[in-house]
Amino acid sequence: MVGFDDLVDDLPELVISSKPSGGLSTDEVRFGEYEGEDVLVKYASGANDENNLLKGYRACEHISEAADFRVPEPVKLVVEDNELLAIEEKVDTEYPSRQDWKNPDFFEQTVHRGVEILNEMHSNNLQSNIKESGLMVSEDRIEQSMTKNLDLLSSETNEDVYQLCREIISAIKENGFERNFSHNDFNVDNMIFESGRLTGLFDWEKCGLADRTRDIALFESAIIDEYGMFFHRDKVESFREIIRQDINHSFNPEILRMYRFFQNAVAYSYISNGQCSETWRSIGTNKEIIRHRKKLIDNRKQGIKEDVQAF
Incomplete structure (x- = not known):
């Protein structure tokens, strides 16, 4: 399984930010903004959730190379003490009316x-x-x-x-x-x-x-x-x-x-x-x-x- 250090080495262009002072809610999902564009923010805590986030990112990486359908684009890692707390992903979606x-x-x-x-x-x-x-x-x-x-x-x-x-x-x-x-x-x-x-x-x-x-x-x-x-x-x-x-x-x-x-x-x-x-x-x-x-x-x-x- 890919680890946090591997992800950082592979993605030096990603902005890595510390946990906000207000904290993160476990399993919270919300839409935020990154450089003027909407991003989907996924929060997690603990090793199991970190592994799932890393696995989800790696899956998207392989899918984007082998398939034609869209997957999210990661734009930021949120970390504390070398623990991955969240991956912010850019998701352009317009839910149907x-x-x-x-x-x-x-x-x-x-x-x-x-x-x-x-x-x-x-x-x-x-x-x-x-x-x-x-x-x-x-x-x-x-x-x-x-x-x-x-x-x-x-x-x-x-x-x-x-x-x-x-x-x-x-x-x-x-x-x-x-x-x-x-x-x-x-x-x-x-x-x-x-x-x-x-x-x-x-x-x-x-x-x-x-x-x-x-x-x-x-x-x-x-x-x-x-x-x-x-x-x-x-x-x-x-x-x-x-x-x-x-x-x-x-x-x-x-x-x-x-x-x-x-x-x-x-x-x-x-x-x-x-x-x-x-x-x-x-x-x-x-x-x-x-x-x-x-x-x-x-x-x-x-x-x-x-x-x-x-x-």
Whole structure:
């Protein structure tokens, strides 16, 4: 794993600043300004978070060389006592408006572009580049991430949904999967939009060797389950078909449905807990999306139970 000293040696042009006197809040994300331009500021603390920040930066470095989609540009390191506390990244993004999402042409274009990014991210070229770099360790990012959400699920959903999500984790683990480089947080808040077009992804700190089917499920849950079902219910299946036809690798449809159900339950829990996404806050209300997500969970619960039992 690359260390802080290596990063400084490789990036002498970056401005290195000390921690602000007001301190940094763990896991805080905000937009700031650097030389008159907007930058995304990510804060972290502790060795594990530092490693994730370094890993996220290194991933972006390799992606920018091997893929066509956009990734953030680092502009500043924030350090104290040789501990990396934050990487400030320049992110040029214009989140779509409610009117954009209601436009079926914009929506279809976004689905197509999302699939293109997934195919590039999961391509043999990028996978080989990442694996040969030694950047990624074979860690179970998926079980870590999903298990971490169980506490929130237990407090914000009913017992039936909570237990079903526990069974989903077990079923996926028992089924096994090929580990490939994955983003692991492919949602609308982390997408880069420029001039009305999806062009890339940021927030790579959760990337790792994991099941790429989960990336597909996260994208489908974020775009089609959330915005598609809300604004284009009559066209949803045609949008799903774009994903099914254009994804370049095979996947287990039952596993995909499990991931999507779990993500819908997590999204519902976050929103119920008052944590509405930045993109949704700009186009709707918590009340709208809570009602929408709950309906998705209720409608799919029985089918997912059958999928889990089949494993």
